[in-house]
Amino acid sequence: KAGVTQTPRYLIKTRGQQVTLSCSPISGHRSVSWYQQTPGQGLQFLFEYFSETQRNKGNFPGRFSGRQFSNSRSEMNVSTLELGDSALYLCASSDGGGYTFGSGTRLTVV
Amino acid sequence: DAKTTQPPSMDCAEGRAANLPCNHSTISGNEYVYWYRQIHSQGPQYIIHGLKNNETNEMASLIITEDRKSSTLILPHATLRDTAVYYCIVRVNNAGNMLTFGGGTRLMVKP
Numbered sequence: 001k002a003g004v005t006q007t008p009r010y011l012i013k014t015r016g017q018q019v020t021l022s023c024s025p026i027s028g029h030r031s032v033s034w035y036q037q038t039p040g041q042g043l044q045f046l047f048e049y050f051s052e053t054q055r056n057k058g059n060f061p062g063r064f065s066g067r068q069f070s071n072s073r074s075e076m077n078v079s080t081l082e083l084g085d086s087a088l089y090l091c092a093s094s095d096g097g098g099y100t101f102g103s104g105t106r107l108t109v110v
Numbered sequence: 111d112a113k114t115t116q117p118p119s120m121d122c123a124e125g126r127a128a129n130l131p132c133n134h135s136t137i138s139g140n141e142y143v144y145w146y147r148q149i150h151s152q153g154p155q156y157i158i159h160g161l162k163n164n165e166t167n168e169m170a171s172l173i174i175t176e177d178r179k180s181s182t183l184i185l186p187h188a189t190l191r192d193t194a195v196y197y198c199i200v201r202v203n204n205a206g207n208m209l210t211f212g213g214g215t216r217l218m219v220k221p
Contacts, residue, residue: 004153033208043154043197043211056208090153092209098144099209101153 002027004093004102012108018079021105025072025093031055032074033099034066037088046089049074081109114198119216122192128185130215132198135179142203143174145183147194148214154197157183188219 005024013019025032033056034046045058049068066076072093078085086109092099115133122128134143142161146154158165158172160181165172171184185192197214201207 035209035211042213043209045208045210048208058208088151092153097203098156098159100156103153104151106151 004091004100006089006091006102006105008105009103010106010108012110013081015081015083015109017081018077019081019107020075020077021089021091021107023074023076023091023093023102025074025091026095026100029093029095029100030072031094031096032068032072033092033094034074034076035090035092036060037090037104038084038086043090046076078107083109085109114200114212116196116198116212116215118213119218121218121220122185122188124190124219124221125187128188128192128217128219130183130185130196130198130217131180132183133180134198134200137178137200138202140202141200143172143178143181144199144201144209145170145172146197146199146209146211147192148197149191149194154211157196159203188217190219190221193217193219 007022031050033048037043048056052068063079068074088104088106090104092101142159144159145157148154158170160172174181195214195216
């Protein structure tokens with residue numbers, strides 16, 4: 001069974017730009033969650049999607065958004081990038097029990 | 111979700127058992143104890159979880175005290191590849207209930 005796939009693996013963007021990250025969950029998993037990891041704040045929950053609907057949301061500004069497609073693939077978007085958005089962005093998929101994480105997308109904002 | 115307290119770091123000799131403690135004194139009756147680990151720059155990896163009884167799988171054992179206010183993750187024969195940050199999380203086992211990560215314990219396995 002293929003794991004959770006996140007693309008791209010690494011990304012460098014300039015302040016003010018926007019970025020879209022992609023996550024393909026494990027086949028059959030309908031829940032996709034996103035987390036941000038920084039050295040200062042650790043792992044923080046961004047949002048969770050289930051059956052194309054946002055079911056849960058963390059405490060992040062509106063610049064962070066996401067969506068889920070009918071095949072359960074998910075994207076997250078960050079607009080008007082700030083230096084502080086530099087982080088490892090992790091996606092996790094679930095079938096209702098435990099979570100399986102992808103390897104993440106390392107975003108660097110310069 | 112209940113808050114957890116873990117020591118920030120621990121060392122363990124290769125081949126010996128690594129015992130990682132976690133305090134969760136405010137855990138509710140329907141909250142499970144989950145353990146994940148994160149090897150440098152990778153996504154967290156699920157290890158084990160339990161509600162009341164001790165649990166064992168191919169990776170580790172989980173010992174939960176009778177009052178459920180603390181638990182210990184045991185890696186029976188630690189290897190260098192077990193060097194990672196270990197996170198103890200308590201959560202209601204409901205779909206949609208996200209994981210709340212604390213600081214974790216940085217385990218260093220030394221030769």
